[in-house]
Amino acid sequence: MTAVHDSDQDRELSPAVEESPESAKPRQILEGARKVFLVQGFDGASMGEIAKVAGVSKGTLYVYFDSKESLFEALTTEEKRGLAEVLFKLDPEDPDVRGVLRTLGLSYLRRMGKPEHISSIRMVMGAAEKFPRLGQAFYEAGPCQGIARLKAYFDRQVEAGRLSIEDTGVAAQHFLDLCVSGMLRRLLFSVGEPPTEEQIQKNVENALRVFFAAYGPDAPRQ
Template sequence: MPIRNNPDSPDLDKPSLPPRPMVELQRRGELRVEKFLEAATEVFNEKGYQAARLSDIVKRAGGSMATLYRAFGDKEGLIHALMERSIHNFGQSLDELANSTLPPELALEQAAYRMVEEMLTPARIACHRVVFAEGMNQPELRDWFHAHGVQPMEELLSQYFTRETEAGRLYVEDPARAAHQFYMLVIGGVILRSVNGRMSPDDLPVAKENARSAVRLFLSGAMPRN
């Protein structure tokens, strides 16, 4: 059966990222930036985005408010930096899937493990909590995260399913829709539970086992027909 892409999938223009001041490149500056990001992750997770104060972050990280402003501009710049890093790390797991020569059942299982590992990092949990809590009040932040952090990942999955179906190793009628379904089946529950505090990085072994089961369930409907 020929592969068809989902005609209902919108081709949205990706929101542009507001410019952020250049981060100091000296080693000392790099270490300070890392400390700011670590402190911001902790404060966002503890207090939420709205209640978090830059002074709290500076106090925990050390350094000065001037250095923080020079590196990130403001609180929104900090959360953008966390989002960018998490998106990059998550994207690497799917890049490995795209280049994998393993059978789909092994390649997808490994990709699912890497996906849940990133979903349960404190930084990713902080990003999701901000997007969930502030999505209505700051739709541009929510839409940026979706356009840069969700949509490209589903596109990579769609390309993988297209390739594997054309090679006869999978049977996927609609790669775009299947990509969304796989994404949500593997990590949807992890995102929801980590956002509401019912799952933490300590639950990674359970999350990986759930991901393994999700991959098997997905493949039960996606293996080639005899």
């Protein structure tokens, strides 16, 4: 599988060069909202400030988004779904399953450890208590999408005899959890520094070793 580098991901997540006015305006608003939310958080952000940073009037802002909650949900859904589509481009025909998962694990952990991603998670967690729908939207657009794509990949590998898995959905969750392996939790609580490339690679290799011990082609099904 061809590795997907962060620069490739950024290009794929960025808007197309040519957009219709109908699609360009909401994206302009979302870009402004992203800047305001990252600096001020969900509670501190206001629709007035978002309109100002986005370069639109409040009237125009409300044409596209009727509340701060709907704007935040749209931003979260777009970003997380786009990220899942980029990270989880897995070639089911590649016989080197370990290599495919290594590339995924490295890209996944590099993204999860980015300061802006950690800030987004904290922001959603803070807002979800008052607005549960925001937490649900974040989870469905991000983790659920990634797990579903990885599950589909595992289904194909089981059919090909390259993996031995009883529940591919659980296995998908296991692999991603093994990759982050406590690292994400430390970052969320601001414990220590962001992971180095060496630490990321070590985490992924450890994850692969444990995963294949449980789900390799010769592993017994429970």
